[in-house]
Amino acid sequence: MAQTEVTLDREDSAPAAQLDVAIVGGGLGGLYALHRLRGLGLKARVYEAGSGVGGTWFWNRYPGARCDIESLEYSYSFSEELQNDWRWPERYATQPVILEYINHVADRFDLRRDVQLNTRIASAAYERTAGRWTLKTRDGEVITARFCVMATGNLSTPRVPDFRGIDSFQGKWYHTGLWPDEGVDFTGKRVGIIGTGSTAVQMIPLVAQQAKHLYVFQRTANFSLPARNAPMDSERERRYRTTYTQRVKEARETGFGVTGYPIPTQSALAVSEEERRRKYEELWEAGGTIGFLNSYNDFLVDEKANETAAEFVREKIRSIVRDPTVAELLAPKDHPIGSKRLCADTNYYETYNRDNVTLVDVKSAPIQEITPRGLRTARQEYELDAIAFATGFDAMTGALREIDIRGGGGEILAEKWAAGPRTYLGLMVAGFPNLFVITGPGSPGVKSQMIHSIEQHVDWITDCLAHLQAKGFASIEPNQEAEDHWVAHVNEVADGTLYPRANSWYVGANIPGKPRVFMPYVGGVAAYRRKCDEVAAQGYKGFVLGR
Ligand code: N01
DSSP states (O other): OOOOOOOEEEETTEEEEEEEEEEEOOSHHHHHHHHHHHHTTOOEEEEOSSSSSOTHHHHOOOTTOBOSSOTTTSSOOSOHHHHHHOOOSBSSOBHHHHHHHHHHHHHHTTOGGGEEOSOOEEEEEEETTTTEEEEEETTOOEEEEEEEEEOOOSSOSBOOOOOBTGGGOSSEEEEGGGOOTTOOOOBTOEEEEEOOSHHHHHHHHHHHHHBSEEEEEESSOOOEEEOOOOBOOHHHHHHHHHTHHHHHHHHTTSSSSOOSSOOOOSOGGGSOHHHHHHHHHHHHHHOSSHHHHTSSTTTTTOHHHHHHHHHHHHHHHHHHOSSHHHHHHHSOOSSOTTSSOOEEESSHHHHTTSTTEEEEETTTSOEEEEOSSEEEESSOEEEOSEEEEOOOBOTTTHHHHHSEEEOTTSOBHHHHTTTSOOOBTTTBOTTOTTEEESSOTTSSGGGSOHHHHHHHHHHHHHHHHHHHHHHTOOEEEEOHHHHHHHHHHHHHHHHTSSGGGSOOGGGTTTSTTOOOOOOSOOSOHHHHHHHHHHHHHTTSTTEEEEO
């Protein structure tokens, strides 16, 4: 595969950039893809809708936004120098620090000259005879490329529920995923936050400190564990650095791509209540969510085992929140712990002890409309000066479905996925040659340390393109049978767990009308990596390679 000269064509009088690889999205995935694919001598370019790089970490600027995976784990591993040079100031990094890190990476590896900002891709169509993708931007620019890498993110399509009257609201409203650059000052304001997912759990304690009064509109209570954030422990950091290479290797053998937690071998039901309690107590004190997920080997597969941890956390909630009615409302009872994304917080439950915070149950009395003065539930109207929608995203498929993607036979991806996403290994889609997806549906991406999965995907794609290059192939696409088997396998693995029991964004439950399909692969990153490597070692088994 020789490097394509950069030439400019004219199509509809617009110049068409001719590339080897068009990468859609300039977040952690797109930037790393650019770095690796350049290394193959390919002409690659990133198209990013935002006015800066960073993806999720560019857009999600709401108060309290930070990563709930520890900083020492949540970073690129491909460059030991980068890892050694960068200093994380806290146990969990804030959004501004992570964004600074991503910008540092963009500069350090000279990525910016091939990143085109303020550019939203509207369509992508594959032409079989030419063997090229043609992408069009919303501004009408045309790009052609032999390969297309969708690094569009899983939580990048913010969703505001379709509430009646939203345009009549006389205050200001915001979605957490599109937070204003300049921030928002809630001082002296009556604020409503809708939602109690990971985002709201991070934001609520901080907004409560600023607002005159905060109303939290909760439809489903969520399990949250204390993060126990703190300034970086320099001794811990030093130890981490000396064992860094080993840790990266170890992460590959885990379920979630995070080290420091022994892989559980024991059932929660095989130990005494006393012992279990001691363990949960230790994990609660240690902070973070990964310890709980790795507490017992049946935590996420056996209802009774799971209930022991769920009840432990409910008791904690009852012991923290002074008003028993509020505590009961905050104690989740309708889904197994961990079947929705476990939240990590700083003073979340404690915040409900403040006089200026009211928890409103919108399950028993749903939100009916946004009014000029605030918000009306089936029970009453709340007067508000500002509303923050922490209502989540059209997760996993939203960003791809927003682009008009057409495969080799003219098939439309959004139509193919109408009953739920279908991929082979989460990496490619039958009928859509030379189109790769990073950490998409059918992969463990969102159920893992994202950067771990991003690197694994991009490395796999890079090896794949190197293979095509070496063997003189021009195209690759999964065969239908391999895709069908993978989709069945993803479902089978999920059905053996408690994950599908929750109405989560993993099953698209937060989007009215979205088909209920469990989208991530939950067999763990170790099993998944083995499968991907095996497929490659067998000459890309399940794929059709064309010349
Ligand atoms: O979104 P969510 P999020 N009326 O979908 C409620 C990642 N993340 O932005 O559960 C009333 O989880 C909805 O209620 P229900 C992380 O992977 C990571 O919080 O559908 N309420 C729910 O409470 C996370 O999982 C970090 O009943 C409505 C909330 O809005 C993912 O992003 C930090 C409603 C949405 O919760 C998404 O989290 C933050 C309606 N009509 C986020 N519609 C890290 O630390 C929705 N809701 C890395």
